Amino acid sequence: MKIFDFFLKIRKLNPPLYYAGLVHAGLFLIFIPLYTLDDRLITGINAWIKPMKFALSITIYLWTFAWLLQYVQSVKKVKFISWGIIVCMVVEMVIITLQAARGVPSHFNITSVQNAILFSTMGTFIGINTLLVLYVFILFFTKAVTISDRITRVAWQAGLLLFFLGGISGGLMVTNLAHTVGAPDGGPGLPFVNWSTVAGDIRVAHFITLHGLQLVPLFIFSFRERVKFQLPFALMTFVLYSVLCIALHLLAFAGKPLFS
16 A cells, blocks of 8 residues: 555544644654754753654554554544544643753653653553553454454554553653663663663663554564465564563663663
8 A cells, every 4th residue: 555545544544643643743843943953952862852752653653543443343432542542642742842842851750849740640641541552452352343354453452462561661661760770861872762872771672562563563464465374473473573572671671772
């Protein structure tokens, strides 16, 4: 399917999620000149890198659900899930942008009452979003979701489960009020993503696990026609990707960087 056809399809399938994703894509473009004009640093990187990363990630997330929810037959359920996700992502993006504009960290920041309230508010809506994903995951095991192709159902079940499990490492970072293991946050890191190059960084495993929502189904859909036994192939893809996610978590907890 051509990329233009894909956008036309998701706009027709779920206009709210499509346009919410479009807004976040626009924000990503707006943050680029801010990045070049504003030289303030937050935990060692430009203040606008985090808003850029989250705007791009949220865009992909919203458009993924615009496609995925076509299989949920209840219009009421689709509207509830769609608007619930949109509200959660908007709250998160607003707080991240506000804190970047103020020149202070948005995550793990409890240095003042105001910062603590903003961080806890963001955490609450992230938790709500995780519950919505769990709800969709459960729906994909019921008759509320209609998919004639078993492999497609398995692929999305695997992706949704990985996204939900990715929230666990997010919770660990919140508990520790840090994402780096073995060094303070804000040290040397890889370009743009800023994953630590001197210590363990839970964000690596968190990112890869969350985006299993897109990568695992995409891999299965791309190569399924080239294999004879499609169901074992889909399950093996999920297992191997899960092993990768576990290995990245263990690497981070051991205080070792992905790349030195």
